Amino acid sequence: MTVRTPVLDVPNPQRPTTDQPWQRLHPRMIVVSVSWLVGPAVPLLGTILVARDLLNSHGLIVLGSYVVVAGVQAGHEWVRYRTTRFRITDSQVELHSGLFFRTDKSIPRDRVRSADLTANPVHRLFGLEAVKVGTGQHTARSEDEELVLDGISRAQAVQFRALLLSRGEGSDTGGEAPALPVPLARMRWSWARYAPLTVTTFAGVLAVVTGISKLLDTLGLDLTSSGTARGVWDWLSAVPLAVAVAVVTLVLGAIGVAGSLVAFAEAWYGHRLEREPEGSLHISRGLLTSRSVSVAERRICGVELSRPLPLRLLAAGRLNLLATGLGGSSAQFSHPGQLIPAAPLNAAHQITAAVLNEASSPITEAVLHGHPRPALRRRLVRGCLWAPAGAIALAGAGTAAGVLPWWAALVAAPLTAVCGAALARDAYRGLGHALCGDYLVVRQGTFVRRTVALRRDRVVGWTGRQTYTQRRAGIFTLTATTAAGKGAVRIRDIGVAEGLRFAEAALPGLVAPFCGTSADRD
Known part of the structure; x- marks a missing residue:
């Protein structure tokens, strides 16, 4: 359960906070909480607008269901807004939330290990931040098992993070100017050349193709009835197979490279790695969604x-x-x-x-x-025996289905064995x-x-x-x-x-x- 929190009046670490009152959520968090509905709405409405002549009753049902879900989600977030409160004392970070199923969370401040700040575009539009308090637990599987304060202003979130990581141990500077963070690394755009060389480049292409296919299927749209799609298919069928494969590969590769560069710019824009005066390591980055993480240096392993x-x-x-x-x-x-x-x-x-x-x-x-030679033998067995056996099985299945020629298994076995042996030796080295x-x-x-x-x-x-x-x-x-x-x-x-x-x-x-x-x- 994501915790929604109000604009927080963070107490000064140098004055007592034992009697701090409970704080409520800020009303603007209702709008922020349902902002995820905008993402599915854009492609849905765009598809309906472009292909309105192909839209049938199935598509209208999907659109109506979406409106109902949006209303239910807004009501749910309103109830959460009304029933969530929190406070910060000298020794605890406390959070209460829920109407029918009440959740009470309390974290001792001396167990706080890190503070992560994130603000998506909607958060930034309303001047809010989400703060996740890290306690060193490896068992948390979801946000229901975490303490997240969602809805603190940027300035208050920075002060709140410093308060948590210093555990109230601030001291008087004697009128001196506060120490500045020490920069350790900054964003270099030349690093963008490495962005396409990741698995996410190809996974992103598959995700886009799969998502478009599912969206069209959900709306009941058939691309075979589109003249443009039929023209592209006819052209690919007319050219030689090698040319068609090369064209499709180049198009998908270009999409993947462009997507990886866009993702790189969004994720790493404004990247800064600094050592803060209060004894923590601070990482900040992000173009549309800003991300900021601070870790106490005594926790770095x-x-x-x-x-x-x-x-x-x-x-x-x-x-x-x-x-x-x-x-x-x-x-x-x-x-x-x-x-x-x-x-x-x-x-x-x-x-x-x-x-x-x-x-x-x-x-x-x-x-x-x-490592000893038996470690090499174990990897050679996997690379030269198990990998070729799997390749033969897949090639045999393809041959039986009529997708691959009869000699595919004969080629796959030695080729896989050679590649497996090379990878096994590399793994051993x-x-x-x-x-x-x-x-x-x-x-x-x-x-x-x-x-x-x-x-x-x-x-x-x-x-x-x-x-x-x-x-x-x-x-x-x-x-x-x-x-x-x-x-x-x-x-x-x-x-x-x-x-x-x-x-x-x-x-x-x-x-x-x-x-x-x-x-x-x-």
Whole structure:
């Protein structure tokens, strides 16, 4: 349940707030709450306007249903507006909401780990912001399990965020001018060249095509009755198959590239990464929808450098922050931990050093240790046996359906085996682990190669897991448990003895008793 909140009179952190009154939602939040209906309305009304001569009773029913849903949603949001209230005291952030099903939420201020600010175009039109309070919990699956204050003005949201992250520990500056944020990174438009080299480019094309198809089907419109569509189909049928495939591929590729550039501009316009005077890391970005995330520096645990295969070919990657309480993506707050978009490696390493407050990036300084040969054999089995078997099955199904020629399976098997062997060797070369100063560095993956630099003092424990084949090969998967990110950093297919030594070196005294027990038994 999304929490709707009023314009907040945020108390000064230097005066008592114990007797703060309950605040109510601002009436403008009713309009903001139903703004999502505008999105479906635009293509719906546009389709009806363009294809009104093809509109039948089915389309009119859809339009009438949409109007009814809009009315019900507006009434629901009015009830939520009337029944939601909250307040902030010295020790708690409290929220009450609901009419028939009452929800009471209370978060101690000393458990607040991050504050995420988001404002979509409607929020910005009315001068409001949505604030999500992060507490370090990994169990939240939806906004019903989060504390979100939706409807605070921009200036009040910034003050509210500073109040939460400082936990009321502000001090008198003695009349001096307040310290300014220290810039760590800013938007570079040259990074836009990496935007099309992501899976989202192709996924976006498929999403657009699928969405248009479903919309036309919902309205009961048949494109075969359109002269333009018939003319395009006739032309594609008349030209050679290779030409038709090339034309369709170029058109879809152009749409994907254009869409990725537009998405890049919208998401990363005005990007700034700063270190704030109150001891927090602040990330702000967004053109239409502004996004702002602040994380207390004492909660930063490390970084993750992610390099999908296309970005690896151009020596680029994405950088994500690992911090307790940062949480994951949600409908309002997408990718809160992403520090920069896809960027050159040298820029990513410089920003890593700046964020971790180190002289250089632990990722570049670490000398990674390789993994034993059984790890290579496991990947070769998957790439040279299981992948060709799947390709043969798919090609056989295509041949039986009459879509593919009879020789497709004969070509698919060796081709898949060669590609699988190359990818398996690349995945093996990508395995590595090391200790570098205060950090443990772990690297793995081939389609998406991820390198994690995690502070050793943020590892709360180790877990070892062995499958039957790993046990026979003398390797296992070692997992470092942490409160940051996804809660675990896995070192796959490491030798048992090497893994235990690595765990003991990272956290001395934690694994030594188990190592001694194993040695005595051997």
